[in-house]
Amino acid sequence: MTLILAIIPVLLLIILMAFLKMPGDKSSVISLVVTMLIAIFGFHFAIGDLAYSFLYGALKAVSPILIIIVMAIFSYNVLLKTKKMEIIKQQFSSISTDKSIQVLLLTWGFGGLLEAMAGFGTAVAIPAAILISLGFKPIFSAVVSLIANSVATAFGAIGTPVLVLAKETDLDILNLSTNVVLQLSVLMFLIPLVLLFLTDPKLKSLPKNLFLALLVGGVSLVSQYLAARYMGAESPAIIGSILSIIVIVAYGKLTARKEERAHKSPSLRTKDIFNAWSIYLLILLLIILTSPLFPDLRHTLENNWVTRISLPIKGSTMNYTISWLTHAGLLLFVGTFIGGLIQGAKVKDIFVVLWDTVKQLKKTFITVICLVGLSTIMDAAGMISVIATALATATGSLYPLFAPVIGCLGTFITGSDTSSNILFGKLQASVAGHIHVSPDWLSAANTVGATGGKIISPQSIAIATSASNQQGKEGEILKAAIPYALSYVVITGVIVFIFS
Numbered sequence: 222m223t224l225i226l227a228i229i230p231v232l233l234l235i236i237l238m239a240f241l242k243m244p245g246d247k248s249s250v251i252s253l254v255v256t257m258l259i260a261i262f263g264f265h266f267a268i269g270d271l272a273y274s275f276l277y278g279a280l281k282a283v284s285p286i287l288i289i290i291v292m293a294i295f296s297y298n299v300l301l302k303t304k305k306m307e308i309i310k311q312q313f314s315s316i317s318t319d320k321s322i323q324v325l326l327l328t329w330g331f332g333g334l335l336e337a338m339a340g341f342g343t344a345v346a347i348p349a350a351i352l353i354s355l356g357f358k359p360i361f362s363a364v365v366s367l368i369a370n371s372v373a374t375a376f377g378a379i380g381t382p383v384l385v386l387a388k389e390t391d392l393d394i395l396n397l398s399t400n401v402v403l404q405l406s407v408l409m410f411l412i413p414l415v416l417l418f419l420t421d422p423k424l425k426s427l428p429k430n431l432f433l434a435l436l437v438g439g440v441s442l443v444s445q446y447l448a449a450r451y452m453g454a455e456s457p458a459i460i461g462s463i464l465s466i467i468v469i470v471a472y473g474k475l476t477a478r479k480e481e482r483a484h485k486s487p488s489l490r491t492k493d494i495f496n497a498w499s500i501y502l503l504i505l506l507l508i509i510l511t512s513p514l515f516p517d518l519r520h521t522l523e524n525n526w527v528t529r530i531s532l533p534i535k536g537s538t539m540n541y542t543i544s545w546l547t548h549a550g551l552l553l554f555v556g557t558f559i560g561g562l563i564q565g566a567k568v569k570d571i572f573v574v575l576w577d578t579v580k581q582l583k584k585t586f587i588t589v590i591c592l593v594g595l596s597t598i599m600d601a602a603g604m605i606s607v608i609a610t611a612l613a614t615a616t617g618s619l620y621p622l623f624a625p626v627i628g629c630l631g632t633f634i635t636g637s638d639t640s641s642n643i644l645f646g647k648l649q650a651s652v653a654g655h656i657h658v659s660p661d662w663l664s665a666a667n668t669v670g671a672t673g674g675k676i677i678s679p680q681s682i683a684i685a686t687s688a689s690n691q692q693g694k695e696g697e698i699l700k701a702a703i704p705y706a707l708s709y710v711v712i713t714g715v716i717v718f719i720f721s
Contacts, residue, residue, distance in 0.1 A: 223264075224608070226264070227599070227607040230256040233251070233255055234249070234252045235630075237252065244584065245585075245588040248588075249591035249592050249595065250591050252595055253275075253594055256595045256604075257598060259602075260599075260604070264602040270601065273539075274602075275594040275598060276532060277532050277534065278594035278595070278596065278597030279590050279593065281593050282589045282592075282593035283590070284543050285381065285384055285388070285548065286381060287585070288551075289379055289549050290378060290585060291578055292550045292551075293338060293378040293379060294581070294582065295553070295554070295575050296500055298574050299500060299560070299566065299574050300497075300500060300564075302574050303565060305564050308496075309331075312489065312497075316473050317470075317473035317477060318477075319473060320420050320421065321433070322433075322473040323352070324352065324416055324419075328366050328370075329412070329462075329469075330462055331347070331462075332344040332345070332347070332369050333372070333458060333462035336373040336377045336378075337461075337462050338501055344366075344370045344377075345363075345681055346366075346685070348366045348369070349363050349685055352366070363682075363686060364419070364685075364702055365419055366685060367676050367702050368416060368702065369416055370675055370676070371408070371709060372405050372408055373461075374632075374638045374671070375668050376398075376449075376455075376456075377638065378639075379504075380453065380454030380456070380549065381549075382454075382642050382671065383398055383401060383642075386665075386667065390647055390650040390660065390664050392664055393661070395449070395513065396661045397664060397665055398449035399446065399449045401668055401669055402446045402450075402457060403446070404666060404713060404716055405669055405672070407716060409438045409442045409445070410438030411438075411712070413441075414434035417433060417434055418430055436468055437468055437469060440464050440468050441461045441464070444464045448461070451513065451514055452509070452513060452514050453512055453513060455512065455549055456505070456509065456512065459508070463505075499559075499564060500556060501556075501560075502560075504553055504557070504560075505556075506556075507552040511546070522544070522546035523544040523547050526544070526545040527542060528542065528543040529541070529542050530542075561574075589640070592640055593643050596643045606651055609652045613652050619718070621656075621721035622714045622718040623714065624666035624667065624670065624714070625666050625667070625669055625710050625713040625714045626714065628669065628671035628674065629674035630674065631667070631671055631674065632672075632673075632674030633674040638671040646667055646668075649663045650664045663717070663721070670710055672709075673713060676709065682699055
């Protein structure tokens with residue numbers, strides 16, 4: 222009975238979202254209320270502890286999650302306001318006439334960068350729209366954009382999923398980030414190859430596709446590993462995507478045919494290019510400067526302008542701390558604000574965009590606060606511990622094989638790698654303790670599995686159909702994407718199991 226009660230909140234959320242198609246904000250509110258009732262009557266959780274648990278969860282939801290989400294989308298919206306996104310689009314569409322290079326550049330390179338910086342649908346919508354404008358079929362454009370929007374999701378929105386996972390599990394951010402990259406290593410080669418093969422499936426193109434996939438995969442793996450190992454979760458996807466873009470562009474220029482080189486497209490001035498990229502370049506610079514790569518500076522910043530709140534839960538004290546000067550949300554705001562001014566926006570316009578972004582995300586606030594509150598209550602009341610014990614008993618030493626499936630399920634339900642980590646991150650770490658596997662490794666498996674779920678997430682598919690003007694064809698796109706998502710999760714499961 223205890224196990225059934227513990228599972229109810231998760232099952233209820235799955236039923237409301239996946240089967241009854243209820244919006245995330247309503248589903249999370251209902252699930253939260255039910256969780257609170259189960260905690261009080263099923264697990265004899267004191268009302269005072271319940272209130273403080275929810276408050277602690279709400280604080281964790283606001284920072285870092287919601288602040289980063291708002292600022293990440295704010296940075297993208299400022300680019301739309303200043304119309305510099307058009308210059309970025311023009312750059313990508315004029316680099317090469319080779320369709321394989323165009324697809325890889327727009328989905329893996331540019332899409333990866335959008336996911337790394339903004340996330341939340343931009344990495345599917347923008348590449349799909351540009352591909353269609355370049356003459357690709359709408360369904361194809363939607364599917365390749367969904368497949369490409371997988372690996373980068375782990376460190377999307379300035380590393381939010383892994384930052385949240387570290388906060389939920391109390392694990393070291395550098396170890397977690399490194400494990401995530403290692404578990405994704407094989408897919409960093411396979412996903413580019415799949416994208417190239419889908420674009421150009423001819424047998425004679427296979428050697429070229431293999432070489433380019435190995436080149437791009439190698440650059441992605443090395444750069445993301447070094448960034449994760451020495452800098453943390455904020456920068457791997459950003460650095461990996463930028464270097465991938467450089468490599469793909471260089472490859473495209475070096476392999477271009479003579480007639481292609483002779484054909485000159487309207488050239489952009491270097492000043493205009495830097496102006497268009499100023500927001501992302503400034504954010505990247507700030508993230509690098511405040512990363513563990515500069516320990517003395519980071520230590521100084523971390524110990525100034527700090528907010529500390531202590532809450533009593535079940536006889537112990539839970540400490541909530543924010544170091545504002547190294548907060549990814551603040552770095553995003555500063556980079557976007559200065560970059561926006563460089564791009565010609567007025568101060569008033571920038572703040573109007575920020576306010577519009579906040580209004581745009583009001584339902585997200587409810588969803589995230591309720592989900593983090595639910596997760597915190599389940600943990601404090603002992604529900605996650607009950608589920609973890611049952612899972613460990615049922616699967617034993619085989620559990621690592623199924624760990625990514627749980628992460629995948631979380632993203633499929635919620636549409637978010639971050640939400641999946643909120644729901645199941647603590648669970649994975651708990652099971653790891655029961656089966657004597659590294660909690661860093663199994664917790665990383667949750668976010669890695671969640672990246673696979675992103676390919677078939679109903680929310681992502683809805684964005685893809687809207688961007689490609691294919692509303693009503695969600696089933697067709699889902700059917701095309703499912704084999705890739707399943708293969709993705711199987712591969713990650715095998716990797717997690719072998720090296721666990």
